[in-house]
Amino acid sequence: MRRSWLPLAPLIAISSLAAACSPSPAVISPPLGSAITVGAVSLDIADDQSRPSIAAATTDQLISDNHDTLLLGPSNDATTSRAAPVSEQHQVPMVSSGASSDAIFNNHYHYLFSVLAPHSRQLQGVVDMALAQDPKPQSVAILYASDSLSAEVAAATAAYAAAKGLTVVYGAPYPSGVNDVSAQLGAAAAAGAELILEVGHPGESVRTVQQAQEMNIQPKLLGFTDGPGAALFTADLRKAANFAVGTTQWAPAARNPISYFLDSFHYALAFAAQFGHMPDEHAGAATAACLTLEVAIERAASTDPAKVRDALAATDLNTFFGQIKFDDRGANAVKPVYVQQVQAGFAVLVWPPDVASARPRYPDPGWAKR
Numbered sequence: 102m103r104r105s106w107l108p109l110a111p112l113i114a115i116s117s118l119a120a121a122c123s124p125s126p127a128v129i130s131p132p133l134g135s136a137i138t139v140g141a142v143s144l145d146i147a148d149d150q151s152r153p154s155i156a157a158a159t160t161d162q163l164i165s166d167n168h169d170t171l172l173l174g175p176s177n178d179a180t181t182s183r184a185a186p187v188s189e190q191h192q193v194p195m196v197s198s199g200a201s202s203d204a205i206f207n208n209h210y211h212y213l214f215s216v217l218a219p220h221s222r223q224l225q226g227v228v229d230m231a232l233a234q235d236p237k238p239q240s241v242a243i244l245y246a247s248d249s250l251s252a253e254v255a256a257a258t259a260a261y262a263a264a265k266g267l268t269v270v271y272g273a274p275y276p277s278g279v280n281d282v283s284a285q286l287g288a289a290a291a292a293g294a295e296l297i298l299e300v301g302h303p304g305e306s307v308r309t310v311q312q313a314q315e316m317n318i319q320p321k322l323l324g325f326t327d328g329p330g331a332a333l334f335t336a337d338l339r340k341a342a343n344f345a346v347g348t349t350q351w352a353p354a355a356r357n358p359i360s361y362f363l364d365s366f367h368y369a370l371a372f373a374a375q376f377g378h379m380p381d382e383h384a385g386a387a388t389a390a391c392l393t394l395e396v397a398i399e400r401a402a403s404t405d406p407a408k409v410r411d412a413l414a415a416t417d418l419n420t421f422f423g424q425i426k427f428d429d430r431g432a433n434a435v436k437p438v439y440v441q442q443v444q445a446g447f448a449v450l451v452w453p454p455d456v457a458s459a460r461p462r463y464p465d466p467g468w469a470k471r
Contacts, residue, residue, distance in 0.1 A: 143167075149180050156180035160187040160195075171196075171398070171409055173390055176383070178202040178220075178250065185213045194410040196394045198386035201350075202250055203257070206430035212406075213431045214413050216389045216422060218438050220250065221257035223348050224298055226440045227324040228262050230346070230452040231296055234463045238296050238321055242271035242289035244282060244309070245300035251277070254300045254326060270294050279305065283312050290318045298324045306347070307337045314341050314468050321464035322346065330441040330448040340471040342443045344462055346451070349439050351385040351422050354450045354458040360419040362392050368421045389422035423456075 145167060149159040156175055164170050164187070172188055175181050176199035188195040189210050200206075200215040201223075231238050241262050245255035252274065259269045270292035275282050286309065289297050297320045299309055306328025313323065322344075328334045329347030353369035363371065368388070372380040380388075397412035398404060417426045428434035440452035442461055449459040 149175055149184070151175075151177060151180060153179045153183045156183040157187050160184040161191075164188070164191045164193050171394060171404060171406065173198070173387075173394060175199060176387070178205060181205055181213070181215075185210050188212050192410075193406050194394075194397075194413055196390045196397075196413065198383070198390040203253060203432075204249075206432040209430050212410055214393070214416075214427050215431060216386055216393055216425055216433055216436075217350055218436045219432045220254055222261075223254050223326050223438050224258040224300070224324065225261050226348060226438050226452050227298060227322075227346055228258070228265055228267065228296075230440050230461055231322055231324075231463065232265055232267070234461070238267065240268045240270045240292070240294050241296040241298060242292060242294035242320075243269065243298050243300065244285045244289065245272075245274050246277040246302060246305060247274045248277050251300045251326075258298065258300065267296070275301075275305075277302070277305075280308055281312070282309050283316060286313055286316060286318050290316075290320070295321045296324065297322070300326045303327045303331055303334065306345075307334060310338055310341055310345060317468065319465065319467050323465065324348075329443050335443055335446055335448070340446070341468070343446065343471045344443065344465040346440050346442045346461070347448075349441055350382045350436075351389075352382070352439060352441060352448075352450045353379055353385075355421070355423070355439060355456045356458065357421055357423050357456055358419050359421055361396060363421055365421040385422050389420055389425065392420060392422075393418065393425055 145163060147159045147163050149156045170193050172193055172195035174197060175184050178200055181197050181200040182205050185195065185205060189212050192212060194212050197213065197215040201217040201220040203219050203221045206219060243255050243259055245251045255272065259272055263269055271289045271294055273285050275285055299306060306325040310323065325345065325347045327347065329345045330349050335342045353365055355365045357365060369379055372384065393416060396418055397409050397416060401408040401412040414427060423436040425433055426435045437453055439450055439456065441448045442451045444459060444462060450457050451459050451461040
């Protein structure tokens with residue numbers, strides 16, 4: 102039987118007793134709205150257009166059109182929040198590559214599983230990395246965009262930082278998409294924050310670095326949920342990007358131990374050979390979701406939804422994407438969120454130490470030394 106792995110997962114129904122992914126890097130990238138067969142696996146693909154308004158109907162249609170249905174996707178929190186209740190109602194397992202919001206997991210769905218670490222842990226690695234340095238920082242300020250997900254992450258980060266002994270000296274939102282965070286940066290600096298962390302979006306991260314440089318605000322570390330690691334971040338900021346850190350669910354350089362499938366290096370090579378570019382965290386998550394569902398099918402020796410659901414709940418798998426083990430909410434309870442730092446113009450993986458490809462550079466030496 103020819104078995105393949107999926108680099109992308111919009112919303113896919115899988116039928117038939119077979120594996121959906123495999124160590125054989127025969128890559129498939131099926132067109133949306135299609136139905137194809139790979140070996141003994143039938144894949145029906147539907148596009149929810151990343152629109153919450155149609156995610157529930159799309160999920161319901163996939164389930165209605167297929168026998169012994171298993172679901173891959175959706176690819177973000179907003180659509181997952183609409184699709185998950187549908188899969189729950191029909192008692193169909195759904196493995197997501199994009200759900201990370203604790204607000205979704207806290208519903209304790211019985212049939213939803215996500216390979217991502219929960220969003221509430223997104224900046225924990227940055228805090229842990231900073232506290233592992235000598236001398237340790239003592240204080241932190243947290244800026245965050247005004248959307249609900251950013252506020253959720255900011256609150257969780259503040260609680261975690263305080264539990265680890267840091268003093269949270271400042272915390273404030275800014276309007277999403279804003280081009281001016283000078284007031285928040287000034288207040289954070291005035292409060293004496295040694296770490297300034299921002300929960301927001303890539304464009305906001307760029308603007309924050311630019312304004313910090315203009316204002317000569319120099320904490321020991323600038324950390325972001327989005328930005329460092331993205332090509333546009335370094336392209337826009339050039340030398341100013343150096344020493345900033347950002348988080349990611351996965352990077353090709355991650356030296357994760359594996360018990361199944363390819364390691365990160367060979368996965369990235371196979372992906373690049375097929376698509377002409379390296380995989381990012383989203384492609385990695387989609388492949389990991391597919392891989393996890395394959396293993397569950399194999400261990401259940403069935404595509405019966407109830408049996409596969411129980412196999413998913415018992416999953417404990419070491420993959421190129423990291424360890425995958427679900428808590429009672431369906432969240433990946435053990436996988437860390439990794440930290441990348443821009444060094445000499447390139448994003449390198451610096452945390453956790455056991456998967457990192459470089460050591461963190463701390464404290465930031467200042468704008469004049471970039």
